[in-house]
Amino acid sequence: MSKVVxxxxxxxxxxxxxxxxxxxxxxxxxxxxxxxxxxxxxxxMIVGNILDREQVKNAINGVDFVYHFAAIADIQEAKENPVETASFNVMGTMYILDACREFKVKRFIYSSTIYVYSDHGSFYRSSKQSCELFIENYNKEYHLDFTILRYGSLYGPRANNFNFIRNSIRQALIEKKIERKGDGNEVRDYINALDAATASADVLDNLYKNKYVMITGPQTIKVREILEMIKEMLDHKISIDYQDGELMGHYEITPYSFKPKIAVKLVPRNYHDLGQGILDCIYDIYSELVKEGYKGNLPENEVDIHD
Ligand SMILES: NC(=O)c1ccc[n+]([C@@H]2O[C@H](COP(=O)([O-])OP(=O)(O)OC[C@H]3O[C@@H](n4cnc5c(N)ncnc54)[C@H](O)[C@@H]3O)[C@@H](O)[C@H]2O)c1
Known part of the structure; x- marks a missing residue:
């Protein structure tokens, strides 16, 4: 059985x-x-910090494959903390890369972002672009095989507290409104995290060795349409308030402006429908809020909450 960290x-x-x-x-x-x-x-489970080189080495010694997702992943947090972003995202990655080289790991799989194509994304993007360049050179100098995964926007169960769809649903349920900076005409191709996980495991196939793979959803959708979907699912009992102001470092129509190495796009053959996926998120977040003491109800035909 192959070992993966x-x-x-x-x-x-x-x-x-x-x-x-x-x-x-x-x-x-x-x-x-x-x-x-x-x-x-x-x-x-190993509880440790990627900036602790010895802990990183001990975790990697003896494994076949290394997946690396540990990072400051919130664009806003990265924008406010450039030094920490360089430290965690770049130096942390260096320690992992170097241990992969030392212990002759079969492949290093890195979670990058479609923001590497963009001139948006601030220090978050800088950190991901830097890491991609270091990974390429570890391959050139030390023949460390890699796969770089460039993820688009994700949603779904277990979403973190800076996830746009999760936060929109929480605000809709608690405050009966969703506030959004911008006019909602920004486009995204959201992918359910479960589908992204399927694609991320598929890349262990040799076909993806030393390749750049874009993992995004199958359809492009305006933010406005996503918010309208949430509104409709909640029986139109919420308002959507588009506010002036910049999109906090996020792109509008397309991330493409800077061109690093081109990637192949990987869309799982079977994927979660966006509408169904958002409905599942509403159920999940409602259950979570109920546990936190929330007293509101979902629209009557949708009160069949699952865990
Ligand atoms: N969520 C998205 O939409 C998205 C899109 C593109 C790329 N990515 C990338 O995927 C990766 C995972 O993103 P996520 O949304 O799951 O973020 P997340 O914040 O939910 O997960 C990151 C995990 O890394 C851990 N971590 C952070 N710093 C660490 C350190 N120094 N040592 C050990 N562990 C540390 C955190 O505790 C957390 O569990 C990130 O690299 C992110 O840039 C995410």
Whole structure:
């Protein structure tokens, strides 16, 4: 059985990828600063910091594949903390890369972003572009095989507190309104984190060795349409308030302006429909809010809450 370590495996995307790998029979070790709330039977947890070189080496010694999701992943947080972003996102990645070289790992799989194509995304983008360049040179100098995964916008279960769809649904349920900076005409191709996890595990195939892979949703949709969907699902009992102001470093129509190495686009053959996926998020977030003491109801025909 091949052994895989998933750095950042307690987070939104990393935890789904860890579960997908476990489901496919890999021996999974999760390395994260925080204990995972989603740890599955058979998964081993290491609580550690990627800036601790010895901890990183110990985690990597003896594994076949390394997935790396640990980072400051919130564009706004990165914008406000450039030094920490360079430290965690770039230096942390360097320690992992170097241990992969030392212990002759079969492949290093890196979670990048479609923002590498963009002139948006501030220091978050800088950190991801830098890492991609270091990964390319580790391959050139030390023959460390890699796959770079450039994810688009994600939504779905376990989303973190800076996820746009999660926050919109929470605000809609609690305040009966959604506030959005910009006019809502920005376009995104959202992918459900479960589908992204399937695609992220598929890339272990040799076909994707030393390749750049774009993982985004199958359809492009305006933010305005997503918010209208949420409104309709909540029986039109909320308002949507588009506000003046910049999109906090996010792009509008397309991330493409800077051109790094071109990527192939990987869309899973079977994927979650966006509408169904958002409805599932509404159920999940409603259940979460009820546990926090929320007293509101969902529209009558949708009160059949699942866990
Ligand atoms: N969520 C998205 O829409 C999206 C899109 C494109 C790329 N990505 C990339 O995917 C990766 C995961 O994103 P996410 O949304 O799951 O973020 P997340 O914040 O939910 O997960 C990141 C995890 O990394 C851990 N971590 C952070 N710093 C660490 C450190 N120094 N040592 C050990 N663990 C550390 C955190 O505890 C957390 O569990 C990130 O690299 C992000 O840039 C995410």
């Amino acid at each position: 998933v750095f950042g495996g307690s987070g939104f995307l990393g935890s789904h990828v860890a579960d997908e790998l476990t489901g496919r029979g890999y021996e999974v070790i999760i390395f994260d600063m925080v204990e995972s709330s989603y740890l599955q039977k058979g998964q081993k």
